[in-house]
Amino acid sequence: MPRSLEDTIAAIATAPGPAGLAVVRVSGAQALGAADVVFRASGRAGRAEAVTLTAADSHTLHHGWAVDAHGARLDEVVAAIFRAPRSYTREDVVEFSCHGGGQSARRVLAALLAAGARLAGPGEFTLRAFVLGRLDLAQAEAVADLIHAETAAAADLALAQLAGELSRRIAALAERVTDALATVEAHVDFAEDVGGVEVPQSVREELREVSAALGALIASGAYARAVRGGVPAAIVGRPNAGKSSLFNALLGEARAIVAPVAGTTRDRVSEAIEIAGVRVMLSDTAGLREIGDAGHAVEGAAGAWAGDAIEAVGMQRAVAALQGAALVLWVVDASSPLAAEDRAVAARVAALPRARVVVALNKADLPARVAAEDVMALVPGARAQAVSALSGAGVEALRGAIAHALGGGDAGDAPALAGAVADPRHAEALARARDAVQRASAAAAQALPGEIVALELREALAAIGEVTGTHIGEDLLDRIFNRFCIGK
Amino acid sequence: MNAQTPADMAAARAARQAQAERREGSWDVVVIGAGHAGCEAAHACARMGLRTALLTVRIEDTAKMSCNPAIGGIAKGHMVREIDALGGVMGRITDLAGIQFKMLNRGRGPAVWSPRAQCDKAQYSAQMLALLDAVPGLEFVAGIANHVRLERGRVAGVELADGRVLGARAVVITPGTFLNGLIHIGPRKLEGGRIGEHAARALSECLAELGLERGRLKTGTPPRLHRDSIDWSALVPAPGDAVPVPFSHWTAVLELEQVLCWATHTNEATHRVIREAMHLSPLYSGEIAGVGPRYCPSLEDKVVKFPERVSHHIFLEPEGRDVDEVYVNGVSTSMPQEVQVAFIHTIRGLERARFIRPGYAVEYDFVLPHQLAPTLEVQKVPGLYLAGQICGTSGYEEAAAQGFIAGVNAALAVQGRAPFVLRRDQAYIGVLIDDLVTKEHREPYRMFTSAAEHRLLLRADNADERLCEIGHELGLVTGDEIAQVRAKLAALDSEAARLARVSVSVPGVGGETRSVRAHDWLARPESTYARLADLGVDLALPPSWRETLEVRLKYRGYIERQQRTASQAAAIDGVMLPPALWDEALNGLSSEAREKLVRWRPATLGQASRITGVSPSDVAVLMVHARRAGKIG
Ligand SMILES: Cc1cc2nc3c(=O)[nH]c(=O)nc-3n(C[C@H](O)[C@H](O)[C@H](O)COP(=O)(O)OP(=O)(O)OC[C@H]3O[C@@H](n4cnc5c(N)ncnc54)[C@H](O)[C@@H]3O)c2cc1C
Ligand SMILES: Nc1nc2c(ncn2[C@@H]2O[C@H](COP(=O)(O)OP(=O)(O)O)[C@@H](O)[C@H]2O)c(=O)[nH]1
Numbered sequence A: 001m002p003r004s005l006e007d008t009i010a011a012i013a014t015a016p017g018p019a020g021l022a023v024v025r026v027s028g029a030q031a032l033g034a035a036d037v038v039f040r041a042s043g044r045a046g047r048a049e050a051v052t053l054t055a056a057d058s059h060t061l062h063h064g065w066a067v068d069a070h071g072a073r074l075d076e077v078v079a080a081i082f083r084a085p086r087s088y089t090r091e092d093v094v095e096f097s098c099h100g101g102g103q104s105a106r107r108v109l110a111a112l113l114a115a116g117a118r119l120a121g122p123g124e125f126t127l128r129a130f131v132l133g134r135l136d137l138a139q140a141e142a143v144a145d146l147i148h149a150e151t152a153a154a155a156d157l158a159l160a161q162l163a164g165e166l167s168r169r170i171a172a173l174a175e176r177v178t179d180a181l182a183t184v185e186a187h188v189d190f191a192e193d194v195g196g197v198e199v200p201q202s203v204r205e206e207l208r209e210v211s212a213a214l215g216a217l218i219a220s221g222a223y224a225r226a227v228r229g230g231v232p233a234a235i236v237g238r239p240n241a242g243k244s245s246l247f248n249a250l251l252g253e254a255r256a257i258v259a260p261v262a263g264t265t266r267d268r269v270s271e272a273i274e275i276a277g278v279r280v281m282l283s284d285t286a287g288l289r290e291i292g293d294a295g296h297a298v299e300g301a302a303g304a305w306a307g308d309a310i311e312a313v314g315m316q317r318a319v320a321a322l323q324g325a326a327l328v329l330w331v332v333d334a335s336s337p338l339a340a341e342d343r344a345v346a347a348r349v350a351a352l353p354r355a356r357v358v359v360a361l362n363k364a365d366l367p368a369r370v371a372a373e374d375v376m377a378l379v380p381g382a383r384a385q386a387v388s389a390l391s392g393a394g395v396e397a398l399r400g401a402i403a404h405a406l407g408g409g410d411a412g413d414a415p416a417l418a419g420a421v422a423d424p425r426h427a428e429a430l431a432r433a434r435d436a437v438q439r440a441s442a443a444a445a446q447a448l449p450g451e452i453v454a455l456e457l458r459e460a461l462a463a464i465g466e467v468t469g470t471h472i473g474e475d476l477l478d479r480i481f482n483r484f485c486i487g488k
Numbered sequence B: 001m002n003a004q005t006p007a008d009m010a011a012a013r014a015a016r017q018a019q020a021e022r023r024e025g026s027w028d029v030v031v032i033g034a035g036h037a038g039c040e041a042a043h044a045c046a047r048m049g050l051r052t053a054l055l056t057v058r059i060e061d062t063a064k065m066s067c068n069p070a071i072g073g074i075a076k077g078h079m080v081r082e083i084d085a086l087g088g089v090m091g092r093i094t095d096l097a098g099i100q101f102k103m104l105n106r107g108r109g110p111a112v113w114s115p116r117a118q119c120d121k122a123q124y125s126a127q128m129l130a131l132l133d134a135v136p137g138l139e140f141v142a143g144i145a146n147h148v149r150l151e152r153g154r155v156a157g158v159e160l161a162d163g164r165v166l167g168a169r170a171v172v173i174t175p176g177t178f179l180n181g182l183i184h185i186g187p188r189k190l191e192g193g194r195i196g197e198h199a200a201r202a203l204s205e206c207l208a209e210l211g212l213e214r215g216r217l218k219t220g221t222p223p224r225l226h227r228d229s230i231d232w233s234a235l236v237p238a239p240g241d242a243v244p245v246p247f248s249h250w251t252a253v254l255e256l257e258q259v260l261c262w263a264t265h266t267n268e269a270t271h272r273v274i275r276e277a278m279h280l281s282p283l284y285s286g287e288i289a290g291v292g293p294r295y296c297p298s299l300e301d302k303v304v305k306f307p308e309r310v311s312h313h314i315f316l317e318p319e320g321r322d323v324d325e326v327y328v329n330g331v332s333t334s335m336p337q338e339v340q341v342a343f344i345h346t347i348r349g350l351e352r353a354r355f356i357r358p359g360y361a362v363e364y365d366f367v368l369p370h371q372l373a374p375t376l377e378v379q380k381v382p383g384l385y386l387a388g389q390i391c392g393t394s395g396y397e398e399a400a401a402q403g404f405i406a407g408v409n410a411a412l413a414v415q416g417r418a419p420f421v422l423r424r425d426q427a428y429i430g431v432l433i434d435d436l437v438t439k440e441h442r443e444p445y446r447m448f449t450s451a452a453e454h455r456l457l458l459r460a461d462n463a464d465e466r467l468c469e470i471g472h473e474l475g476l477v478t479g480d481e482i483a484q485v486r487a488k489l490a491a492l493d494s495e496a497a498r499l500a501r502v503s504v505s506v507p508g509v510g511g512e513t514r515s516v517r518a519h520d521w522l523a524r525p526e527s528t529y530a531r532l533a534d535l536g537v538d539l540a541l542p543p544s545w546r547e548t549l550e551v552r553l554k555y556r557g558y559i560e561r562q563q564r565t566a567s568q569a570a571a572i573d574g575v576m577l578p579p580a581l582w583d584e585a586l587n588g589l590s591s592e593a594r595e596k597l598v599r600w601r602p603a604t605l606g607q608a609s610r611i612t613g614v615s616p617s618d619v620a621v622l623m624v625h626a627r628r629a630g631k632i633g
């Protein structure tokens, strides 16, 4: 299906690779609306003013946070508003400046797509600029060349990714969907020849399997995407558990300030480390003291910095880091009994919908006052590792546990990267394909007419076609005629 | 008329033929071939006010059904409804000649309910002839067209085999299977487009001289048997619908008495005869070069390709109410006649059947349709239009649909009016023409519902809603007719609005009584409009309109989804590609796309996007060039 000029489109506008800043651009009639779904303006402490981009003037900048559908913060961003026609495309445009490194830009992009934008094709912003008259005729040839060049580059990239195992897996699934569609179509167009119009039971089963296989393919991509994009990870725990010490131990250098006073670390300190080939963006955070609103967590805290508003801000950031993290390292001081504060942290961690959790039972050089089972009961599904940040004992094993949690497994158990969906564009298209297959299978189960089932399967094939770049289904009639005896 | 004897009638026909064989002169439009395409084309032209000649070999053969005696079926029936809604004639004639009506797939999905009717072949031809005779400005000319005459690169007339010349400002060629037609019956070969008729050789040569690329296709037909030689008691009756529904929006009642068809089937013995004689089939001996339709396979094909099937269905369809000929649906073949007799005699009920005519295969030339514009005008020859089997399709309905489009466009061009093209989301006819001019074709093209991506929008029940206003604007749907349609649509809308207000009491899950809006209740899969009466709601719609309301409510979500994708597609179909574009360098296109585009010369960006090998980014590049060319030009 060719691209429509009516859609609102979004894409990362800056080149991939390490950089200080990445820009995500969204353009179209719904650009401001989609941007507002994703954007939360920063207010002064305790007094969040509701700034919406839809209401903002053209050519203004707005500081705030990009959030996902659950309201979890994705990144600190600056949104720039360009209203039509004074924009690059001559449509309404919002540009989000995010932190560099790709990961946060991709998450902001994903949020915009979830808010209704469509991923822009190669050269599509420029195409619109041209079609809407911002570029003059002399530039037309250049635009055509640009689209071509970008397409060729994207195709090379996609081809490289799709070579081998992955393309075989996707092609095999496309094949199965096409076969299912051929059977459904045969029952629609040639009911008299193939016996009945109902979608056969075998097709319904096949569709269930295909949707599961698509789901597995998408899931397998998580590690691969982690390899490409890096994983945001947060070190959390109550004050003085040894978070900063462990952060340093993992980094192998004294990066964070370590102090025997609770509340020493007031800001997030981030550093990238490499574990099992994955770039892990590790953030040390302020200690979490209270389960409630982090802004009020200072109440009743002991220590020199108690009541300090600065620490409160640090804790607010800790909460944000926690929510934005794909991986959480919970540090427990195993040399003292589990405290209410520990349970409060555990409750927060356990409530995270998607993050993988690793528990560090720290201070293993001291006599243990905490049973591992008691800790694990608080965060089901997590992995635990005894470690001493002080002596360094267990740090390697902790790296192993993190690698495992990332899906990388232990040495020798390397995941099948070759067969995984690394590109978020592909993952998104395959997710749409899976949803469509699921709808098809539900429609068949409800005995809806074959043309409804076919409608969904065609949508699934179109989505898969975006990944493979092929028009699937053109040989539909071949399949029908080869399989069924058509014609009285 | 009533008092005429058969001999009188034959004499009258002969006199008429003789007179038409002398007719000469000049017309606005000359249509060559009074087949299914030609009749629609000539009718549309004349009704649009043009002086129109319908040139054909034998006037008596007007709208002859070369093969099976039936109109419609899945997707084909949809097209007949569309032709009818636009003001064409096929639906009306079918209603006048139909002897068994059946709504296929009733009770299945709404997109595939499809009308089909068995017809009395002689009646079909006679009724078409009578209808066309009554159209002012339409004249029959009898003769064989050999050549299209050009003046200054434009069509100027038609030269006939006997030397006459008919002047014309536009010519529509619809010669069916007659271009270099070659008939095969086993090793026997006969020239002709149908058995016993001529083969248009000169006309095919003429098209080649005009620079058109031709190909060769093949189709086949089963034997015809004598009615009284069949053992009817051994067959299973296959009745039509108890309440037959007319094809045409304008038919109030069906006049002809309905008949039965009969079912039987092949068996192991039949297949054995076929297998043992396979070397005598021109299909398998390599004698036939043309490509045949896979959806309409010969019995030879079925036996070879599906060896595990021990039996295939056969339907015996009388070719008329009082005629001797019975059509044996399901056993199309090109075997030698002895083999045909042998295998027919293995079939239950046909053990002693006598042949009127053997089955045969026919090979013929066609013009690769990528050389046509979506108006069916030949891109290279202004004023020349092609329609029907000559464009690589097969089937009466496909032919009629094209004939209508070609005729209307020929008329519009002569009148200096803008061309008429239906979009893919407007009609199966739009899908048909678009597929013809954008796709590559390896076998005769036939319409299937799966060809239409907006299938839920293109239903047989809403053809009037989609197309009658267009037909009215063309001048082909009368004021009375359009008033009828507008009244129906208004009634549907107001009934939908009323059902949104009215509540009905229905049992809830726990057996308690719940009150729901009537239109929500009707949207449930098991609900019907008629059953609203049991719930105390008066029924305001006549039975024939109810289905449309039910479908609208039950499939609303899906219909809206298709409407959204359709409107996106329509946007790019609205971007015209000026023909001058194809002479430019067009940088930025992939080489495969460029090669295809220059060959196809699509008229719109949408068409370009549907050509195999043209990617979405090629489409984006093309849009840039189109706008540039548009601004300069
Ligand atoms: C043997 C056979 C088997 C078929 N089998 C099938 C099938 O299985 N399924 C299917 O869907 N369809 C089948 N058809 C096709 C169906 O008959 C055609 O699709 C349909 O009739 C085409 O319509 P048309 O208007 O294009 O041409 P036709 O109906 O063939 O009409 C062409 C008319 O043009 C006239 N004509 C031709 N050349 C000239 C000339 N030079 N000058 C003047 N008049 C001329 C002819 O005399 C004829 O009247 C078959 C046809 C044949 C002959
Ligand atoms: N014995 C022992 N002490 C530790 C260990 N890790 C941290 N500490 C001490 O615990 C105190 C708090 O450490 P810090 O890293 O600042 O804790 P944070 O508040 O969680 O960041 C410091 O005095 C550390 O030296 C450990 O593994 N063993």
Ligand SMILES: [Mg+2]
Residues within 6 Å of the ligand: A243, A244, A245, A257, A258, A264, A265, A285, A286, A287
């Ligand atoms: Mg610290």
